[in-house]
Amino acid sequence: MATTVTAKGQVTIPKRVRDLLGIVPGSQVDFRRTADGSVVLTRADQERPASRFEKLRGHAGKGLDTDAIMALTRGET
Structure with a gap:
């Protein structure tokens, strides 16, 4: 252009x-x-929005099990 x-x-x-x-x-x-x-x-x-991986940086938080963490990683929530 x-x-x-x-x-x-x-x-x-x-x-x-x-x-x-x-x-x-x-x-x-x-x-x-x-x-x-x-x-x-x-x-x-x-500001650029945080990627789904940046949102998970640090720790998974209290009460999340492996399935919930994997769903977040895949963007299923």
Whole structure:
């Protein structure tokens, strides 16, 4: 997807990219340069939700048996 830079250095982020990242008017974005020199656009104002594995990090909690832990791991709850 290509876009044109205006005289003020502004660009329009393509709708497919805005939809993918959940960018709406007022959203903050961040541009980061990677090791290979390319630039990556990310949402800067939104915390990424914890994965189901990050939610289990630490301990399983009191009262969970093996079946309940496995169901959580598989995303069945």
